[in-house]
Amino acid sequence: MSLAAKYPEEVKAIFAKYPVKRSAVMPLLYLAQREDGFITKQAMADIATMLHLDTTEVASIVGFYSLYHDQQAGKYRMQVCNDLPCALRGADKFLESLCQNLGVKIGETSADGLVTVEAVMCLAACDKAPMFQMQAGDKVTYHENMTVDRTLELVNALRASGLPSEVKP
Ligand code: FES
Numbered sequence: 001m002s003l004a005a006k007y008p009e010e011v012k013a014i015f016a017k018y019p020v021k022r023s024a025v026m027p028l029l030y031l032a033q034r035e036d037g038f039i040t041k042q043a044m045a046d047i048a049t050m051l052h053l054d055t056t057e058v059a060s061i062v063g064f065y066s067l068y069h070d071q072q073a074g075k076y077r078m079q080v081c082n083d084l085p086c087a088l089r090g091a092d093k094f095l096e097s098l099c100q101n102l103g104v105k106i107g108e109t110s111a112d113g114l115v116t117v118e119a120v121m122c123l124a125a126c127d128k129a130p131m132f133q134m135q136a137g138d139k140v141t142y143h144e145n146m147t148v149d150r151t152l153e154l155v156n157a158l159r160a161s162g163l164p165s166e167v168k169p
Contacts, residue, residue: 002046003032011050022051025061029068037137038069066120066133067140073116074109076158077135078151083122086129094130095119097148102155114159 004011010031018024025047032043039062041055048055062068066079080098082091095106099117102110109116125131128144132151143154 003028003043004046004050007031022053025051025053025058029058029062033068036072038072041070044070066118066123067135071107073118074113075136076115077118078115078132078155079118079120079123079135080132081121081123081125081129082119083126085122085126086131089127089129091129091131094146094148094151098151101148101152110155112159115155 011028014024014027014031015021017027028047028050029039032039032047044058044062045055047053048058051058059070062070069077078098080091080095082095095117099105099108102115102117104110104115104117106117106119120133123131123133123142125142125144130146131142131144132146134141134143134154143151
């Protein structure tokens with residue numbers, strides 16, 4: 001079912017806010033992602049049609065922003081920045097070791113479905129690497145100057161609580 005058919009009132013309200021149709025792309029993507037936590041190819045095509053855009057343009061927006069997703073994930077998305085400034089502070093090593101400890105490759109989800117580890121571009125905390133943002137639904141927390149041990153403690157705490165963490169670095 002198309003986004004407009006599924007959420008007619010919300011889509012109408014979004015369009016009412018933007019005199020230029022294509023400007024509605026971000027809230028429409030948010031709407032598409034709200035239900036399943038990621039945006040399907042069909043939803044991207046649907047949004048592209050509504051806004052008279054190319055599907056590739058919509059997909060490139062999804063790909064650019066770390067808060068939009070085109071793949072299903074575990075309960076938590078752990079997005080580690082390994083862009084150059086963070087890499088210079090050990091982010092790649094951190095990411096590799098973290099993945100090893102969790103038994104996943106980048107982009108994969110832990111066997112219990114709890115955490116998906118992703119590598120992302122700059123998150124504006126370049127001097128605080130290794131760092132990552134953790135997403136669970138609409139909730140995002142930031143974790144800076146992390147070590148693998150402290151990150152695994154955080155994962156274990158999440159496993160125990162099942163709730164988004166407020167753990168601070
Ligand atoms: S390069 Fe990693 S936060 Fe900026």
